[in-house]
Amino acid sequence: xxxxEKTKRxxxxxxxxILVVLIAVLSYKKPKHLYANNTKSxxxxxxNNNYFVTLEDLKDENLALIxxxxxxxxxxxxxxxxxxxxxxxxxxxxxxxxLNNLKAANQTIVLYGSNTNDVTVPFLLLNQLGYSNVKMxxxxxxxxxxxxxxxxxxxxxxxxxxxxxxxxSIKKASVESKPIPVKVVTPKKIxxxxxxxxxxxxGGC
Numbered sequence: 383x384x385x386x387e388k389t390k391r392x393x394x395x396x397x398x399x400i401l402v403v404l405i406a407v408l409s410y411k412k413p414k415h416l417y418a419n420n421t422k423s424x425x426x427x428x429x430n431n432n433y434f435v436t437l438e439d440l441k442d443e444n445l446a447l448i449x450x451x452x453x454x455x456x457x458x459x460x461x462x463x464x465x466x467x468x469x470x471x472x473x474x475x476x477x478x479x480x481l482n483n484l485k486a487a488n489q490t491i492v493l494y495g496s497n498t499n500d501v502t503v504p505f506l507l508l509n510q511l512g513y514s515n516v517k518m519x520x521x522x523x524x525x526x527x528x529x530x531x532x533x534x535x536x537x538x539x540x541x542x543x544x545x546x547x548x549x550x551s552i553k554k555a556s557v558e559s560k561p562i563p564v565k566v567v568t569p570k571k572i573x574x575x576x577x578x579x580x581x582x583x584x585g586g587c
Contacts, residue, residue: 418512422552433505433517435492437534440519446484447519450495454473459523459530461494469495469504481508485515494519498535 440461447464448457455554456466467477484491491508493501493516501518508516522535 417510419510425488426552429480433515434537436520437519437521440492440521444490445492446489448491448493450493451523455496458528459525461530464494469500472504472507481513485513489515490520491516493517494521495523498521498537537571 386412435445439445447461447583449460449464449466450469450472450497451466452468456464460466465480467480472481481491493505494502498518498520505516505518520535520537522533524531
């Protein structure tokens, strides 16, 4: 009787385990966004200036302008033919479709905001996700009497050679490190010196 009860419990546990595994497999969804570029290729991308677009370059009709500011700022004033994709919402379903359609059409996407710093994060994110058709507009937007004023943004140039530093780091990382020879030190033999016992004093009065 005890063995029958034990068998029933094992069977129930096995069925529950199988059900849990099946539910987990059926409910699993593949992530919508996967990184396509690793850190090395991203570093190589940010060390060249080919992704910068100036105000004069924006006259090209083949460019797809994306304003990464919030809706209020966009409606207040934006560049002609630009569409609004706010940075925190850049990867939602609707915006992902827009970006994928632009990529499929081989259109160059140009991100712009209040200044160049506004587009750094979305640019790097899209680049790592495999959007190689994305560029950054080096412009600054402000308002004067409710009119949008757009000028070229000055990008600070670093005194240090960052590109050289990154290239050197990548080069060192790719070289196989040589094993460091270990010097084996044999312990010295310690000789203990035994003290001689003092002899009792002889003689006396």
